[in-house]
Amino acid sequence: MTITEYKDESGIVLAVDGRVDTNTSPQLQSSILAALQTAEHVTVDFAKVPYLSSAGLRALLLGHKQAVSKGAVLELACPTEFVTSVLTSVGFDKVLHIRPKS
C-alpha cells in the first residue's frame, strides 16, 4: 500500500493505493492523524483500495474521532464496491463522511 499526500482547495488529500489490512493500516492511521494535525479537511481517496479489513476500519474510525474532536472533517472519497459493502455491513456508512465515486 502506498499513500500519496497532496493538497487541494479543500485541504489535504491522502490518495491510498493498495490493500488496507492489518499490516498496512497503521501507516494509513498515522498519515490521517498527521494530516489532521495541519488540515481542517482531510480527504482519504480510496479509489484504488480493493481490500479493507477491520484494522483499516479501525484506522478510519480513529481518524474520524480525531477529526471530530478537533472540529475538522475526515472524508472518505470514492470507495470501491467491495469497500463500500464492508463499510455498509458494519454500519460505517452512517458514521463516516463518504463521498461516492462521481
Next chain:
Amino acid sequence: MFTTIKNRVLFTLISLSLGALLLMSAVCLYGVFNMRAWINRGVDDLGAQVASQSAEELGGIIEHELQTVAEDKAALISEKLAAIEGQTRYAASAAEYIFAHPDEFKPRRIDYLRAGQENVPLPHLRTAPGVELSSVQDEVYLAANVQDALRGILVTDIGVNANYIGVDSGYFISVDKNAAGPENRNYDPTTRPWYIGAKEKNGLYWSDVFLDSAGRGLSLSCSMPFYLTEGGVTRLKGVAACGAVLDNIRAVIDQTNIGGAGYAILLNAEGEIMMSPRLTKYETDEWGNLLLEKYGNEEGAAELVERMTGGQIGVRRANLDGEDVYVGYAPLGVNNWSVGVVVAQKDAMAPVEDMRRQISALHDSTEQAMNENITLTSFLLLTVSLLAVLAAVALSLRFARRITGPIISLNQGVREVSAGNLDAVITVGSNDEIGQLAQAFNAMTQRLEEHIRNLAEAMAEKERIAAELNIATKIQASMLPPMPPFPDRNEFDMYALMHPAREVGGDFYDFFLLDETHLGVIVADVSGKSMPAALFMVVAKTLLRNQMQLQQDLEQVFYTVNNQLAERNEETMFVTAFAGVLETETGLFTYVNAGHNPPALRRSGNGFAWLNVEPGFVLGGLENIKYTAMSTRLLPGDMIFLYTDGVSEANDAAGELFSEKRILEDLNVLVPDSALSADCVEKMRESVSLFTRGAEQADDITMLVLLYKGAAAGKKLTVAADTRNLGAVTAFLAACMEEAGFPEAESAAPQVALEEVFVNIARYAYPQGGGSATVTCSCKANRVVVTVEDSGTPYNPLTRPSPDTALPAEKREIGGLGIYMVRTLMDYVRYDEKHGKNVVTMAKNAVKSLENL
C-alpha cells in the same frame, strides 16, 4: 301484536264472537226500531183515518140530522101557517055565503068602537073616509053576520089575533085582540096590501112579515078574496083576512137547539133574514116597512141563500156571521120562505176532534210506552251484549291459553335447549300433537346430548391424537438430517426433502459421512403410510445407518438389515430402499437397491438418464435375500436424483400420474448444468406441486439430490502464527481461488475473513508465542471452503457478541469488528474443537455463479 299464536287465536275467537254478537244486536235493534217506526206510522194513520172517518160519519149524521130538523121545523111552521090559512078560507067562505044568501040572515047591528073599548076583542066597524054608515047601513048590517065566524076563529089557538073582512063598498068589520081606539074609525081596506094582494092574486095571499101596528111584534097576514054573483056576473065583493103574530113560529125557530148548540133562521123569498135568534130588534123605514138584512158575502153564504130561496132541501156548509157552520134547510111552501137550522162546525165536529184527541193521546201514550219498552230492550240488549263480550273475551283468553299454553311451554323449552341447555326437559301437559311434538323434541334433545357427548369425546381423542401426531411429526422431522448438509465439504453438494402425506410418513432419506472421504446416502419408502409406516421407518432407518456405519459391504448391509426387519415382522411390512456410498476423492459411487425406484443420473454435459440398477427384493419381506451391489464412477458435475414413488405417482385432480417419464423430462428441461442440488430439488418440487394443484397428496414425497463436484483438491499452508505472515496467508487463498476459477470480483471477502481469523489467532491463541496456524483451502468455481486450525488455547471466537453497528462513531469501540465481519462476509462459519485443535470452517458461494441459474 299478532306475533304470537295466542294473540292470533284470541283475536280470531273474540272477532268471531263479537262479530256474531254485533250482528245479532244490530238485527235486533234494527227490528225493534223498524217496528216502532211501523207502529208509529200505523197508529198515526189509524188515528187520522179514524178521525177523518168519524168526521165523515159524524158529518153525514149531522147533515142528516140538520136536514131532518130543518124539514121538521119547516113542517111544523107550515102546519101552523096552514091552520091560519084554513081559518082565513073559512072566514072568506062565511062572508061569501052571507052575501050570496041575504035572505037567510037578519041584519045585525054593529058599531064603531067607542072610547074605552081599545084592546077589547069586540066586533067593530071601520069605514073608509067619505063613507058613512048611514049610506051602507043595510049591507053593513048584513055583513055583520060574519062576526060570529070571526069571533070563533079568534078563540082558536093558532096565534091569530085579528080577523077581519074588507068589502069593496068601503067598510071594514074586525075582531081584534088589540083593537085600535075610536080615533081610528076611518080605514079604507081596499087600499091595504093584504086586500090588494088577494084581489090581484085572485086567491090566497100571504103578506110579508111586518111589525104589528099595535106593537105586538113581528106579524103577517093571510087574506082570501070572496065573490058575489049577481045577474050572472061574479065579481069580487071583498077580502077576508087573518092577522097573526108570529110568536109561535118564532118559538119554533128560537127553540131550535141541536145538541146544546145551534139555532134556526127563516128567510123570505128575497133571502132576507126574517127570523134569527140573533135578530132581536127590527128596523123600519119611515112608512113602517121592515128593513131586513141579508147575509153577506162570506164563503158559501150566497150559494146557501140561493138554494134556500130556490125551495130546495139540503145541507150546506157556509160561513155565516164570521162562523163556519153547517146549515140544514127546507122550504115552507108559503111565499118561498125557507127554514134553516144552523150549527157551528166546531160544535158539530167537537166529538170528532174529541175522538181525534183521544186517539192522539192514546197514540202518544202507546208510543211513549213503546219507546220506554224499546229503550229498556236496547239497554237490556246492550247489557247482555256487554256481558256476552266479557264472557267471550274471558272464554277466548282461557281457550287461547289452553291451546297456546303447550306451544309456549314447547317454545320456552326449545329456547332453553337452543341456548345450550340440553338437560332441559319440555313438560307439556296435553297429549295432543303438541304433546307428541314435545316428547319427540325431548327424545331428540336427549339423542343430541348423547351425540354431542360422543362427539366431544371423539374430538378430545382426535385432538389428543393430533397433538401426539404433531409431536411425532416434529420427531420425524428432527430425525432427518438438517439442511443444508455438509457446508464445509466442497467435493459434493447435496439437498433433500421429505413431505409426508399425513402428519408422519413412511418415507425417509439419510446421509452421513462414513469417514472423511466416504458419504453414505439412503432413500427409502416403507409400505403404507402414516403412523405404522413411520414406526417401521424409524426401525429401518436406524438399522440401515447402523449397518452402513458398521461395514463397507453394501450387499452385506442390506442382507443383514433385511433379516433383522423380516424377523418378527408380524404385520408383513416392508421397505423399498436405495443406498449408495460416494468416495469423495475418486467419485466412485457404489449402490444397492431393494425394490426401490432407480435414480436418475446426469453425466456432466449430457442429460439425465435412469441409472442402471439391479432391482433387488424389498427389505423385510423375506429373510435371507441376496442383494447385488453395483457401482459407477461419477465425474465432477455429475448429479444423482433420488426419489420415492410419491413423486412419480403424484396425481393431479384428474387422477393422472406425474410419472417417471415426466421426472426425466423435467430434470432435463428445468435443471441447468450450473444448478446446485438445492435448486434442483426446488425446481422439481415446484413442478410436482404445480402438477398436483388442487389434488390431495396421496403419498409421502421424498427427493434427494447429490451433485459431485470432484475431489477436494485442498491446498494446505502452515505458517507461524504471526501477523507478519498475513500477506502469505491471504496470497495463498487468492491463488487457490484464482486457480479454481472463483470470480476475482468476489475474492476479497474470503481474504478479509481469513485475515480476521488469522490475526485473531496470531494475537491471542499462543500467549507464550511460537505456535502455528494451518490454512486449508478447497475451492471450486462457485464455492470456496476455508479452514483455519491452531493448537492454541481452546477458544471459540464465534461466541463473541456482535457489535452494535447502529451506534454513532464516538460511541463505537475501536475493536471487536473482526469476527462480526467474518460472519457477514461469509455464507457459512463454524467452529469445532477437534483433536485438541481449534478449527474454524468458512464457506462462501460465488454470487455470480448463483445468478447464472
